[in-house]
Amino acid sequence: MTNTKIAIIGGSGIYDIDGLESPQWTTVETPWGAPSDAILTGTLDGVEMAFLPRHGRGHVHTPSTVPYRANIDALKRLGCTDVISVSACGSFREEMAPGDFVVVDQFIDRTFAREKSFFGAGCVAHVSVAHPTCPRLSDACEEAAKAVGVNVHRGGTYLAMEGPQFSTLAESKMYRSAWGADVIGMTNMPEAKLAREAELCYASVAMITDYDSWHPDHGEVDVTEIIKTLQGNAANARNLVARLPTLLGADRAPCPHGCDRALEYAIMTQPDARDPALMAKLDAVAGRLL
Numbered sequence: 001m002t003n004t005k006i007a008i009i010g011g012s013g014i015y016d017i018d019g020l021e022s023p024q025w026t027t028v029e030t031p032w033g034a035p036s037d038a039i040l041t042g043t044l045d046g047v048e049m050a051f052l053p054r055h056g057r058g059h060v061h062t063p064s065t066v067p068y069r070a071n072i073d074a075l076k077r078l079g080c081t082d083v084i085s086v087s088a089c090g091s092f093r094e095e096m097a098p099g100d101f102v103v104v105d106q107f108i109d110r111t112f113a114r115e116k117s118f119f120g121a122g123c124v125a126h127v128s129v130a131h132p133t134c135p136r137l138s139d140a141c142e143e144a145a146k147a148v149g150v151n152v153h154r155g156g157t158y159l160a161m162e163g164p165q166f167s168t169l170a171e172s173k174m175y176r177s178a179w180g181a182d183v184i185g186m187t188n189m190p191e192a193k194l195a196r197e198a199e200l201c202y203a204s205v206a207m208i209t210d211y212d213s214w215h216p217d218h219g220e221v222d223v224t225e226i227i228k229t230l231q232g233n234a235a236n237a238r239n240l241v242a243r244l245p246t247l248l249g250a251d252r253a254p255c256p257h258g259c260d261r262a263l264e265y266a267i268m269t270q271p272d273a274r275d276p277a278l279m280a281k282l283d284a285v286a287g288r289l290l
C-alpha cells in the first residue's frame with residue numbers, strides 16, 4: 001500500500017479548486033522547464049491533493065504551449081499517484097449534449113507541435129498506450145459524476161487536435177463519421193501518453209461545451225458560448241472533484257491495470273549506453289527503475 005495523492009489538471013475555465021485543508025500554492029521546478037503554473041496542494045477528506053491549472057491562472061498557455069512534460073514531471077515529483085484531467089470538449093454525438101460529462105477512454109492523437117515523450121536518444125523507451133486511461137480511476141470519476149447528478153457517459157474517443165483554431169466543417173464531419181471520434185479537444189494528448197510514461201494512473205473527464213461545427217442545428221463553435229456552458233458547469237466539476245478522495249481512499253493498492261508499472265519492460269537502451277544527462281532528467285519520471 002502507498003498513500004494516494006490525487007492530481008487534478010484543470011482545463012479551460014478551471015483555475016483552482018476549493019475545500020482543501022492547508023491549501024498552498026507551491027512552485028515546482030523540473031528538468032523539463034517550468035510547469036504551467038504553481039501547484040495548489042492540500043488535503044481533502046484525509047487524502048492528499050494537488051491541483052494544476054493547465055493553461056495557468058489567467059489562461060496564459062495555448063494548447064500548443066502548455067508545458068506537458070514539466071506538468072507531468074512536477075506532479076510525479078510531488079508524489080502524485082493519480083491524475084484526473086477535467087477538460088472542455090466539443091461533442092460529435094447528439095446524445096453527448098452540452099452540459100454532459102464524458103469519461104473518455106480512448107484518444108486519437110492528431111497533435112504535431114508538441115514534445116511527446118520524456119525519453120529519446122540516450123534512453124529509448126516504448127510504453128503501451130493501447131488503453132491510455134486507467135479503468136479504476138475512470139470508475140471513480142464516473143461514480144463521482146453520478147453522485148453529483150451530472151448526465152455522464154462512460155467511454156468515448158477523444159480526438160486531440162493541435163488548434164488553436166477550431167476544426168473546419170470537413171474535418172468535423174470526418175472525425176465524427178469516418179473516424180468514430182466522440183469528443184474533441186486540444187490538450188489531452190500528449191498529456192495522457194506522458195502520464196503513462198511517468199507510471200501515473202490517468203483519467204479524463206470531458207465537459208461537453210458545444211457540438212463543434214458538424215451539427216446542422218447548431219452554429220459554429222463560439223468561445224463565448226463555451227465559457228457560458230463552462231460557467232454553468234463549474235459547480236458540477238468542483239463537486240465531482242470533491243467526491244474523489246472518499247471514492248479513492250487514502251491507502252492505495254497497486255493499480256490492477258498496471259499503470260504504475262508501465263515502464264517495467266519498456267526501456268530498451270542498455271545501461272552502459274545510456275546518456276547520463278538524460279538519465280539525470282528522468283530522476284522523477286523513471287527513478288523507480290534507474
Ligand SMILES: CSC[C@H]1O[C@H](OP(=O)(O)O)[C@H](O)[C@@H]1O
Pocket residue numbers: 010011012054055062063086087088089163185186187188223226
Ligand atoms: C476554450 S475552448 C478551447 C480550449 O478549451 C479546451 O481546453 P482544455 O482541454 O484545457 O479544457 C480545449 O482543449 C482548448 O484548449
Ligand SMILES: Nc1ncnc2[nH]cnc12
Pocket residue numbers: 088089090091166167184185186209210211212213221226
Ligand atoms: N469544439 C471544440 N474543439 C476543440 N476544442 C474544444 N474545446 C471545447 N470545444 C472544443
